[in-house]
Structure formats: structure tokens, C-alpha cells
Amino acid sequence: MTPLPPVCEAALRELDALRRGELSAEQAAVLRAHLDSCRFCLGMERFERAFLDRLREAAADCNCPEELRQRIQAQCAQSSHGG
Amino acid sequence: MADTAAPSTFEHEALPHLDTLYRVALRLTGEPAAAEDLVQETMLRALKAWSSFRPGSNARAWLVTILRNQFINGWRARKRAPTAVDMEALPEPVDLSNPDPEGRFFRELVDDEVLRAVDALPEEFREVLVLSDMEELPYAEIASALDIPVGTVKSRLFRARRILQGRLRRYAEEAGLITPRGAAE
Numbered sequence: 550m551t552p553l554p555p556v557c558e559a560a561l562r563e564l565d566a567l568r569r570g571e572l573s574a575e576q577a578a579v580l581r582a583h584l585d586s587c588r589f590c591l592g593m594e595r596f597e598r599a600f601l602d603r604l605r606e607a608a609a610d611c612n613c614p615e616e617l618r619q620r621i622q623a624q625c626a627q628s629s630h631g632g
Numbered sequence: 633m634a635d636t637a638a639p640s641t642f643e644h645e646a647l648p649h650l651d652t653l654y655r656v657a658l659r660l661t662g663e664p665a666a667a668e669d670l671v672q673e674t675m676l677r678a679l680k681a682w683s684s685f686r687p688g689s690n691a692r693a694w695l696v697t698i699l700r701n702q703f704i705n706g707w708r709a710r711k712r713a714p715t716a717v718d719m720e721a722l723p724e725p726v727d728l729s730n731p732d733p734e735g736r737f738f739r740e741l742v743d744d745e746v747l748r749a750v751d752a753l754p755e756e757f758r759e760v761l762v763l764s765d766m767e768e769l770p771y772a773e774i775a776s777a778l779d780i781p782v783g784t785v786k787s788r789l790f791r792a793r794r795i796l797q798g799r800l801r802r803y804a805e806e807a808g809l810i811t812p813r814g815a816a817e
Contacts, residue, residue, distance in 0.1 A: 562790055565764075571771060592733050599735030600797055601765055607746040608766035613654035617668050621650065621675045625643045628679055 556583065560590045564597060642682045645691040646675065652692060652767050653699055659762045660703050662751050670707055674699040696763065696777035737804040749799045757792035764789050 553561070560583045566572045567580050584591045653674060657667035678685075678698050685694055750758060750766075763774045764785070775782045805812040 562786070565786070565789065566771075569770065596733065596735040596797075597793070599738045600793070600800070603738035603741065603746060603800075604750070604761075604765045605768070607743045607750075608655055608762075610743065611655045611658055613650040613671065614664075614668065617654070617671060618647075618650055621672060622643070622647065624672075624676065625647070625679065629643075 553589075557587060557590050560584070560587070561593055564590075564594055568598075641687075642679055645685075646678055646695060649692045649695050650675075653695055655766060656696060656759075656762055657699060657703070659747075659750060659758060659766075660700075660755075661707055666707060670699065670703060673702050673706070677702060690773055690776065692769070693773045693777045696769075697779070700759065700777065732810050737809045738800065740807075740809045741800060741803060745803050746800065749796055749803065752799065753792055753795060757788055757795065760785055760788040761792040761796065765793070 552558075560580055563572065563576070563580050567577055572580065584594060650671065653671050654667060657670040657674075658664060661667050661670055674695065678695055681698070685691065750761065753761060759778065760774060763769045763777065764771075769777070771782045771785050774785045778785070801810070804810045
């Protein structure tokens with residue numbers, strides 16, 4: 550696979566900050582303009598959204614077991630009453 | 633009534649983050665039983681250190697820092713050595729000329745496959761990816777919890793995603809969900 554043009558490599562590095570709203574208005578405008586004109590980077594943005602959705606779903610079912618939660622709550626209560 | 637302000641505040645600040653702590657512990661240790669022990673030790677240590685917590689600062693980042701320190705100082709030493717990472721070698725981006733350029737195959741993968749691929753990441757990439765992409769912490773909070781610059785968070789995250797996307801694509805190819813690269817008609 551041929552190396553990406555530097556402008557695309559730089560754009561891909563900033564996609565995440567764009568999604569998070571952590572770019573300045575000016576930076577965001579530059580990146581959006583690139584996405585409007587670059588099918589590869591726009592495709593990578595869609596691809597990465599699908600990837601992130603799947604990661605969050607995979608993690609969503611792994612909550613703290615109830616028994617552990619109760620044990621920790623009991624320790625907190627013991628600490629607050631027993632010093 | 634006795635003054636119980638500190639412990640009750642601890643409960644108020646810390647207990648809402650138990651799910652996050654457990655999920656991070658699970659990905660760090662790779663074992664539910666070890667994750668439970670790590671979370672319990674973390675909460676005990678945090679409770680003892682509660683007087684050092686600055687009111688108004690970020691309790692989640694503070695707790696993740698404690699959990700990570702517990703893991704590094706205890707669990708990792710006993711259980712897993714960190715994998716050496718070549719920070720210069722940047723994995724190729726996934727080739728979108730393949731079928732399924734919008735990543736629909738991700739939806740066909742089962743949770744276990746996704747989580748196994750996450751667990752196989754080198755530790756310094758895995759912890760950033762879990763905090764960012766699974767727990768959705770802001771860059772600054774991840775940087776604070778891991779004691780690294782925001783630029784390093786972004787750089788590790790970028791690399792972690794490329795590695796993981798490549799592995800998940802290979803799972804999908806092996807499962808016949810998509811056509812392997814170079815095998816298309």
C-alpha cells in the first residue's frame with residue numbers, strides 16, 4: 550500500500566479531535582473542507598465511526614458486578630461509622 | 633450525629649465511577665476475578681487517601697490514576713510484563729479498496745472477538761484506547777490519569793486504532809464476513 554499524502558495523514562490524526570469538538574473553529578473548518586474534497590479521508594471517517602460504535606457496544610455489558618459494588622459500599626459505610 | 637462529611641463525600645464522588653473502574657481493570661488484567669480484586673484494592677486505597685483529593689478536581693481521573701498505579705505496582709509485576717512497543721512503526725491504515733469500506737463487518741463480530749483484540753494490544757496502547765474509545769474520557773482527563781502529555785495520548789490512540797482495526801479486519805476475513813485482500817474476483 551502506498552504511503553498516504555501528508556495532508557491526509559495529518560487529517561486522519563485530527564479526525565478524533567473533530568468528533569470530540571476539541572479543535573478550534575478554524576482547525577475544524579480546514580479539516581471539514583479536506584473531508585469534502587477527499588473521498589479516502591471521508592471513507593476513513595465513516596469506517597472509524599463504525600469501529601468506535603462497535604467498541605463502545607462491546608464494553609457496555611461489562612459493568613461492575615453487583616456483589617463487588619455492595620462489598621465496596623459496605624466498606625465505605627464501615628469506614629464512615631467506624632473511623 | 634457524628635461528622636461523616638469526608639466518607640459520605642467519598643461515596644458520592646467515587647462510587648458512580650465503579651463501572652468505569654471495573655471495565656478498565658478488566659481490560660488491564662484480562663481476568664474478571666483479578667479485575668474485582670484490583671477495583672477493591674483501588675477503592676480501599678482511595679478511601680484512605682481521600683484527604684489528599686482536591687475538592688472540585690476530577691474524581692474519575694484521580695481514581696483511574698490510583699487503579700493504574702495499583703496495577704503497575706502489584707498486578708502487572710505478578711501477572712503480565714508489558715509488551716515492548718516499536719513507537720516508530722506505524723501500522724498501515726486499513727485498505728478501503730477492500731469490500732465493505734464503511735466497516736459494516738464490525739457489526740458482525742461478536743463481543744468476545746472485539747475484546748480479545750483489545751486485550752492483545754500492547755499495554756500502553758490498550759490503556760489509552762480503553763479510556764478514550766470505550767469510556768469516552770476527554771484527552772485532558774486521560775493525560776492526567778496516565779501522567780503523559782495530551783499529544784502522547786493522541787499519538788498512542790491513533791496507533792492503537794490502526795493496529796486494532798487491522799486485527800478486527802483479519803478476524804472478519806477469517807470468519808468469511810469479508811473477502812480477504814487480493815482474493816476478490
